[in-house]
Amino acid sequence: MAYFPMFINLENVPVLIVGGGTTALRKAEKLSYFKPRLHVIALSYQPAMLSFLNKHHYSYEERAFEKEDLEGMQMVIAATNDASVNASIAFLAKAKHIPINSVDDLDHCSFLFPSLYTNEDIVCGISSGGHSPVISQEIRKILEAQVPDDFGIINARLGKLRENVKKKGTMASRKAFYHQVIDLLLEEPEMSEEALADYCERYFQNED
């Protein structure tokens, strides 16, 4: 079955990860790009997970999961190596309508982790519907190899122009303008902010 990619704002959102092993670390690293308020509970931690948590100042406790740990959480990742613990976390989270990812059982997940292509604020999430994470991984590598690196910066620059451009021309001319600016910035990544603002003014003057 295909899953819908919902892009949500995780900044300062309380997210619980249960587990301190390799899989928990991979999920934590992935989430960290989106600046959530991570909290981790695990019976024990791998050294790499501990150094990651300390580096990012995330909170963690060394103990078994308890159902009260879900209180206040807006997303949960069950990443222990105990299938019955993961299943019970999933059951409890679903009862509270908290989005849950259980790393060992697709049927217990209300959302999946995508393979991620990130470039500044550009994010592509790839899912195989759980059939083959390695296919998702291969598609991510194709994007990494073929999408120009400059797109992330170009995207930020277009974002800065956007409020001003919205006041100009027509929807059709604004669309054509953005396509043209993307080509221009791919060719001339060093173009200054002033030159770009000037280009924008001249483009819409000619339109009228």
Ligand SMILES: C[C@@]1(CC(=O)O)c2cc3[nH]c(cc4nc(cc5[nH]c(cc(n2)[C@H]1CCC(=O)O)[C@@](C)(CC(=O)O)[C@@H]5CCC(=O)O)C(CC(=O)O)=C4CCC(=O)O)c(CCC(=O)O)c3CC(=O)O
């Ligand atoms: C359903 C899902 C649930 C979820 O975790 O959200 C899930 C489930 C499982 N994965 C397992 C194994 C592996 N997972 C990976 C890698 C990734 N797994 C990821 C996501 C997902 N994995 C979700 C579906 C995503 C989709 O729809 O495509 C990625 C994309 C995101 C991430 O986790 O960061 C990341 C690649 C990121 C990248 O590189 O870009 C590798 C490869 C490797 O390690 O290099 C292996 C070993 C090879 C293999 O087994 O396929 C097993 C154990 C199977 C067993 O025991 O045999 C289960 C449980 C099961 O299938 O029952």
Ligand SMILES: NC(=O)C1=CN([C@@H]2O[C@H](COP(=O)(O)OP(=O)(O)OC[C@H]3O[C@@H](n4cnc5c(N)ncnc54)[C@H](O)[C@@H]3O)[C@@H](O)[C@H]2O)C=CC1
């Ligand atoms: N979804 C995915 O992408 C993948 C999923 N997996 C699955 O992930 C599972 C975990 O794998 P690893 O991280 O390699 O295991 P691991 O053995 O490295 O770590 C397991 C962690 O769970 C903790 N734990 C166990 N019981 C607990 C409890 N009751 N409360 C709190 N913490 C508890 C342990 O202390 C440990 O930190 C595997 O069983 C496998 O099925 C494996 C590879 C990829």
